[in-house]
Amino acid sequence: MNERLAIREYLQNLLRQTGDRNGFADNDSLLMSGRLDSVDTLDLVVFLEEKYGIDFAARGFDKNDLDSLDGIMALIGATPPGVSL
Amino acid sequence: MNYNLAAPMFQHSLAQPSRLALSVADREVSYAELAALSQRMAHWVATAGASRPRGFVGILASRSVEAYAGVLGACWSGNAYVPLNPELPEERLAQLLGIIQPVALIADDAGRKALSGRVREACAAPILNSLDELPVFDPADRPCDVAAEEVGYMIFTSGSTGVPKGVLVPNRAVHHLVNMLQDVYGFGPDDRFSKAYNLSFDGSVHDMFTAWNAGGSLHPVPAAMLMAPMKFIQERELTVWASVPSTAVFLERLRMLRAGAFPSLRCTIFSGEPLPLRSALAWQQAAPNSVVDNICGHTECCVFSTLDRLTDPPNVTPKRGLVAIGKPLPGFEAAVFDESCNPLGTDQEGELALAGPQVALGYFGDAARTAARFPVIDGRVWYRTGDLVYREPSGIYHHLGRIDQQVKIRGHRVELGEVEAHLAEICGSDAVAAVAWPVDHGSARGVVAFHCVEGVTAEDVRDGLMRRIPRYAVPQQVLRLTSLPLTSNGKIDRKLLVEMLEREVVAVS
Numbered sequence: 001m002n003e004r005l006a007i008r009e010y011l012q013n014l015l016r017q018t019g020d021r022n023g024f025a026d027n028d029s030l031l032m033s034g035r036l037d038s039v040d041t042l043d044l045v046v047f048l049e050e051k052y053g054i055d056f057a058a059r060g061f062d063k064n065d066l067d068s069l070d071g072i073m074a075l076i077g078a079t080p081p082g083v084s085l
Numbered sequence: 086m087n088y089n090l091a092a093p094m095f096q097h098s099l100a101q102p103s104r105l106a107l108s109v110a111d112r113e114v115s116y117a118e119l120a121a122l123s124q125r126m127a128h129w130v131a132t133a134g135a136s137r138p139r140g141f142v143g144i145l146a147s148r149s150v151e152a153y154a155g156v157l158g159a160c161w162s163g164n165a166y167v168p169l170n171p172e173l174p175e176e177r178l179a180q181l182l183g184i185i186q187p188v189a190l191i192a193d194d195a196g197r198k199a200l201s202g203r204v205r206e207a208c209a210a211p212i213l214n215s216l217d218e219l220p221v222f223d224p225a226d227r228p229c230d231v232a233a234e235e236v237g238y239m240i241f242t243s244g245s246t247g248v249p250k251g252v253l254v255p256n257r258a259v260h261h262l263v264n265m266l267q268d269v270y271g272f273g274p275d276d277r278f279s280k281a282y283n284l285s286f287d288g289s290v291h292d293m294f295t296a297w298n299a300g301g302s303l304h305p306v307p308a309a310m311l312m313a314p315m316k317f318i319q320e321r322e323l324t325v326w327a328s329v330p331s332t333a334v335f336l337e338r339l340r341m342l343r344a345g346a347f348p349s350l351r352c353t354i355f356s357g358e359p360l361p362l363r364s365a366l367a368w369q370q371a372a373p374n375s376v377v378d379n380i381c382g383h384t385e386c387c388v389f390s391t392l393d394r395l396t397d398p399p400n401v402t403p404k405r406g407l408v409a410i411g412k413p414l415p416g417f418e419a420a421v422f423d424e425s426c427n428p429l430g431t432d433q434e435g436e437l438a439l440a441g442p443q444v445a446l447g448y449f450g451d452a453a454r455t456a457a458r459f460p461v462i463d464g465r466v467w468y469r470t471g472d473l474v475y476r477e478p479s480g481i482y483h484h485l486g487r488i489d490q491q492v493k494i495r496g497h498r499v500e501l502g503e504v505e506a507h508l509a510e511i512c513g514s515d516a517v518a519a520v521a522w523p524v525d526h527g528s529a530r531g532v533v534a535f536h537c538v539e540g541v542t543a544e545d546v547r548d549g550l551m552r553r554i555p556r557y558a559v560p561q562q563v564l565r566l567t568s569l570p571l572t573s574n575g576k577i578d579r580k581l582l583v584e585m586l587e588r589e590v591v592a593v594s
Contacts, residue, residue, distance in 0.1 A: 018531075018561050021544070034172065034556055038312055038495060039530055042335055057340040061313035 007072055010047055014040050026069045041066065052076050088256035089228035090160040090237050091127075093263070094297040095120050097274075104274060105302040107153055108321070114150060116300075119157065122150070124226050125219040126158020130189045132220065133211035141239060143187040143210070145169045145178075145196030147284050148305045151216065153293065155191035156238075156284070163229035164188060165236040167251075168284040171195040176552045179207035181241060181249065184449070189213065233257035239449060240287050242384050243499045243558065245490065247506030251449035258387035259290060261442040263298040265415050266291070266389070270325075270352050272299035277321060277349075280305040281314070281328040286496070287384045288357060292327060301325075313339070318347050326375075327354040329496035331528075333364040342371040350375040356382050356389065357496040359484065360408040361526045365395050381410035381484065384498070385458070385468045387443035390417055391482055402483040407526060410474070410484045417441040421476055422469065426460055436488050437472040444468050490579075492521035492529045499558045504532055504550070511549035512536045516569055518577045519560060522586050533586060534560035537568055 004026075011030065015021070020035055030036045036044070044066060048054045054075065065075045094106065098120035107114040114122070130142055142159035144166050146152035159166035167185050169178060171192075178199060182190075187210045192200060197214060205212075213219075231237075237256040244250040266272070278296035280303050282288035296303040301324075310317045311328075312335050318326060326347075333355065336342045350372040355365070360379040369377045377395040382388045393400050393411025400409040413419040420428045421435040429435045444466055447455030458469050473485045490501040504519040516537045521529035534546060543563035550559045570578040570585075 032309065037557070038331060038335060041312060042338060045339060057343075060316065061339060061341065063309045063312055 003076065004069065004073055007076075008069055011036075011044075011069060014043060024069070026073075028069075029067050030069075031063050031067045044072075048072070048075070086233075087228065087230050088233045088235070088237075088260055089163070089231045090256060090259055090294060091123055091157045091228040093294070094123070094157060095161075095228050097297065097300040101274065101300060104300065106297065107150070107303050107305075109148065109150055109153070109303075109305045110307070112150060119154065121222045122154040122216070122219075123157035123161050125222055126154050126191065126213075127161035127229070128220045128223065128226065129213060129218065130158060130162040130164060130191075133189045133213075139164050140188045141165050141167045141185045143167050143169050143182065143185060143190040143208070144284060145171055145190055145199060146193035147171060147195055148280075148308065149193040149195070151191060151193035151196075151213075152284055153303070153305075155193075155213075156293065158191070159189075160231075160237065161228045163231050163235075165238055165253075167239045167241075168289070169196075170283060170285040170555075171199040173199070173555060174552050175199075175201050175203050177249075177554060178204050182207040184249075184251065185239070186210075231256055233260070234446070236446065238290065240285065240290075240384050243491070243497075243503045245500040245502030245506075247503050247510075249503075250451065250454065252384045253446040253449055254290075254384075254387050255446055258443040258445065259294055261416055262291065262387050262389065263294045266295050267298060268415065269392075272296075272301060272325070272352075274300035276301035276324045276351075278303050278325045279314070279318070279323050279327055281311060281326075281332070282357075286357070287382070287388050288327060288329075291354075291388045296325075313341060315341055315346060318350065322349040323347075324349055325352045325354070326350055326372075327356070329357040330355045330360040330364060330379075331358065331495060333368045334361060334526075336371075337364045337367040342367040344370045345373055347372040348374055353377045354380055354389075356380040358493045358528045359405070359526055362399055362401050362406055362408055365399070365408050369395055379408040379410065380414075381472075381482075383439070383468065383470050385445045385470075386417075386439050386441075387445065389414060390439050390443070390470075391419065393481065400481050402485070405485075405526070407484070410482050412480050412482065413439070413441075416443065419476075419482065420467075421474060422467075426462060426467070426469070431476050431478045434473060434475045434485060437470045437474040437482065437484075438467045439470060440465050440467045492532075494521070494529045494531060494557050496528075497555065497557045499529075499532065501532070504534065504554065504558055504560065507550055507553045508534055508536065508546065511546055512538045512541050514538050518569055518579060518582060520579050520582050520586070522583055531561040532558060533562045533564065533582075535564050535566055535569060535582060537566055539565075541565070 098116040102117035106116040106119040142164045144155045190212045239251045241249040280292040379393045381391045418440045422438045501519045508517040518535045546563045570581045572578045
C-alpha cells in the first residue's frame, strides 16, 4: 500500500478510537489542535518506530513533526539512509 | 502584614530589578519590567472596574506575558484572579463568566480568539485587548494591602451536578504554600523554574508564586514541547521541574530519559496523577542531581498536601506499582476518616482528610457543598478529599483510588456525575451512566458513556458534550444498551459496566 495512504489509515483509526469521525486534510493539525492527545501521540510514535524504524530517542522528539500527515511524511522522508521503508 | 500575592515579586523588583523574572516565548522580562507591567495592569483593572467593588478578574490567557502580568496585576489591584482556559468550549466559557461576573477580563491572543459573540454576551466587564491600552507606569504605586483571609484566586474544577465548582483560595494559603516549599527546597534567585502547568490547573500557582517568592525565574514550556521537554530543560538549564507524571511516562517509553540527561535539575516535583515507580526511577537516572518528589495535592488545599521523596529502596504502594503519596507536608495534619468523619487507625482504609493553613474557604456560592466537604471538627476545618487511602505504621500514606465518582484523566479532575448530568440532558433521559475506562496505573485514559435512548446517536451525544464540557472529559465511546444494569440497591452498577467493557461484551449502538 502507498505509504501516505497507510499512514492516513492509521491516523484515521486513531481518531476513530477517540470518537472523532471527521476527515482531515494532509496539512491539518491533529496533535496541536487537540484532536489526538498524548496517549494517541505515544501510539503514533510507537507505530512509526516499529514500522519505519524511526529512532526518536536518537533523533529527538518534536510534536510539530507529527502534527499533520504532511509532517509525518516529511519525517519519514528525512530518515537516514540504511533504514528501509 | 500585606498578604498580596504580588508583594514578593514587587519586593524583588526593588532589590534586584534587572534580574530575570519571566522568560516566555522569545521575550525576557526582568523583575522591574514585570512589576511595571503588573502595576499598569492593576491600574487598568482599578479604572476599568471602578464602579464595582473588589471581585474577580478573569484571565482568559495562557503562556503569554499578558497571562502572568494579568495574574499579578489582578492581585496587585486587590482583586482575586480566575484563570479561564481559552480552549474551553464556548458554552462552558460563557457559563463560567456568568458565574464569576468579573470586574474585568484580561485576554491574550488565544483568549481573544475565544471571545465569540456568545462569550462576550456573558461578560459585561471591560476587556483588555492589548497591552497598548494600559495606562502609564506609576513608580509610586505599591501592591494594594490585602488580608490573609481574602480570596487570592479561584480555580474551577469539575462539579458532579453539571455545574463547575469554584474553589475559593485565600491569600494565607498561598503564603503558606510558597514559604513552606521555600523551607523544604531552599529555593533561591539562581533557581530557574519550569512552568508546565496550564494557568487553569492549580499547579501553576506553585510555579508562579514559588518562583517569584524566591526571586528566581519562570520559564513557561511551549505547548509543542510539553510532552517531550528534554531540549527545553537542557537549553534553559532549569533547576526546578514540576509537571504531571505523564511527562516522565512518555519520555521513559520513548527511551529518552538517558542517564545524566538533565544535570541542571536539582528539584523534580511530580503531581496531579499517580506516579509509576518505573518512570520515577528512569527520571532519577536522567536527573542525577535532583530530588524526585511525588506530591499529592488538591485544589481545595492550595496545590500540594503530601510528599514522598524517591529513596532507595522506594516507598511503593503494594500491587499498584506506584510511588506512595508519602507524609503530610509541614503545616498539614492528615487523618483517615470513616464515613462519619471518625478517625481510623493505621492500615485501615478510609478517606484522606486534611487540615491546616492551606485549606480553602470553600466553594463559590455553594454553602451546602462547602459544609459537606469542609466539616468543622472540634473547632478545626478539615477538607475531605474523597481519596481512598491508608496510613502505614511509619506514617506513610498510600493512595488506593477514590471513594466517589471523581476520576483523573491525564491529570484533569473529572466528576463523572457532571458528564452524566449533561448526558441526561442531551439524551432526555436519566438512564445514563459514565465510567472511566480504560485505567492504567491509576490514571484513566478516557470516559465511556452509556444510554438507553433509541435514535440518539453517538455523534449526537459527543457533539452535544463537546459544546458543554472540556474535551478531555468528552467520552471517547458512547454505547447504547437496552437497559442499564442495577445493583441490589437499585443503583446503576458501574462496576459491571466496566467489567462488560473489559470483557468486550457491550454492543455498540
